[in-house]
Amino acid sequence: MFVALSKFVIANKMTTEVKTAFKERPRLVEDCEGFVRLDVISPCEKPNEIWLVTYWDNEQSYQSWHRSDAHRQSHQNIPKGLKLIPQETELRFFEHICS
Numbered sequence: 001m002f003v004a005l006s007k008f009v010i011a012n013k014m015t016t017e018v019k020t021a022f023k024e025r026p027r028l029v030e031d032c033e034g035f036v037r038l039d040v041i042s043p044c045e046k047p048n049e050i051w052l053v054t055y056w057d058n059e060q061s062y063q064s065w066h067r068s069d070a071h072r073q074s075h076q077n078i079p080k081g082l083k084l085i086p087q088e089t090e091l092r093f094f095e096h097i098c099s
Contacts (some may be wrong), residue, residue, distance in 0.1 A: 001036065001096035002056045009088035010048040017079040018050060025077060028070040029054070034061020049088070055096065062093075 010018055022040045029035055036055035043049055056062040065071055 002059045002062055003094040003096050004052075004054045004056070004062050005090075005092045005094065006052040006054075007088070007090040007092075008050055009046075009085040010050070011083040011085045012081070014079050014082050015048050018082065021077050021079055022050075026074060028074045029065060032061065032065040032068070032070065034058060035065065059093070 019040075019042070029038060034057040036057065038055075039051075039053040041051045041053065043051075054062065056065075
């Protein structure tokens with residue numbers, strides 16, 4: 001299994017709006033071939049930091065999703081005015097060994 005972890009830190013006071021947007025997201029990724037699961041988490045000691053952890057059958061499935069129209073559409077509900085700390089944004093890939 002392939003895992004993609006995306007991390008970002010909210011620079012302005014929109015943490016509540018961002019977390020609500022994730023809870024109310026359109027769930028377009030769920031229909032993507034190879035998609036397994038999405039977890040949206042935030043460290044308790046850093047509530048302005050958001051991690052998206054997606055699980056895929058393989059890297060190709062993730063890459064197909066990442067280039068898709070559905071991926072672009074899934075970002076339409078990002079709260080207007082959201083500002084991130086650019087140097088804190090990170091995208092990492094993992095091989096899932098076991099659960």
